[in-house]
Amino acid sequence: MTRGTTGHNRLRRSDRWIATVYGPLLRSAALPAGGPPPLVVDLGYGASHVTTHELFTRLRRVCRTVEVAGVEIDPARVAAAKPYEREGLSFARGGFELPVARPPLLVRAFNVLRQYGEDEAWEHWATLRARIAPDGVVVEGTCSEVGHRAVWAALGAEGPRTITFAARFTGFERPSSLAERLPKTLIHRNVPGEPVHAFLADWDRAWATCAPLAGFGARQRWIAAAGLLARDWPVTTAPPTGGPARWRLGELTLPWPAVAPRGTAHGG
Missing domain, CATH: 3.40.50.150 (Vaccinia Virus protein VP39)
Incomplete structure (x- = not known):
């Protein structure tokens, strides 16, 4: 229970x-x-x-x-x-x-x-x-x-x-703050050498790079960071799960294989 x-x-x-x-x-x-x-x-x-x-x-x-x-x-x-x-x-x-x-x-x-x-x-x-x-x-x-x-x-x-x-745009300091909410199958995989750790680190860097947009609001910063991240990661960019229409809501979706744990029967 x-x-x-x-x-x-x-x-x-x-x-x-x-x-x-x-x-x-x-x-x-x-x-x-x-x-x-x-x-x-x-x-x-x-x-x-x-x-x-x-x-x-x-x-x-x-x-x-x-x-x-x-x-x-x-x-x-x-x-x-x-x-x-x-x-x-x-x-x-x-x-x-x-x-x-x-x-x-x-x-x-x-x-x-x-x-x-x-x-x-x-x-x-x-x-x-x-x-x-x-x-x-x-x-x-x-x-x-x-x-x-x-x-x-x-x-x-x-x-x-x-x-x-x-x-929520006011509910975190940097994207990696969401790591504490990872599914149980991933939360202990947020360590160097695992894809989910590399993804969150790159997302933090994209977030920092887009800091000048903070003056226009966290939403615009999130959208820009998502677009920047999509250059190197298979971030979903098409509806219904991706693209600016979803990013503006404070969402970001990836295909599971991009963050699947390594070295197990469940990952790469």
Whole structure:
């Protein structure tokens, strides 16, 4: 069981990204009419139902038939959330086995793997990937207490696809400040010789190079640094996950192989 700390809008950044990037997937799964609606699982939602309800509300804006199920291992937390159920929104007790009626199209799992070791985290990734729909996705990550800094990975049935860094422009000193929010599969890999360490070091240098733009605001500095970084790293530059439209929101996405750990079965 996790500590369960949560709060309003803590996961707004990841919700916004999910709705934009995977809204088309949810809508396509809603057709043809008469079939089961697309199912999303919010795994380990914590002591309050609030972030699950926010996810449901935000996804309903992009797919009016989506169903969201909040899953928690603590029966007291599930009981506390039950009064907030409504059509399309439910809560159930469970864990990585995902106790839902059919394979979900999307699983959001935030701040649930911090207590595990790196190898255990890889195992739980594999467990979740095996339980999603064939074209489904797992979005797993961590964020700060108020959600101003977050990092998440998107995984398909085949394995990790992308990693996204997101921050409030006033919520960090330099981009490497986001290192403390790396997924458990990477957080101990932020050492010399590992790709994620080299990436964060280069991002800090790009951020420093773009310091003169700070007078126009941190947003313009972030956009410029992202463009500079994209010269040497495969930063996603095209919609829906990349380019100035996403950078201006304080996001930056890379393909997972760019930062995958070296010298293991999971990396290069």
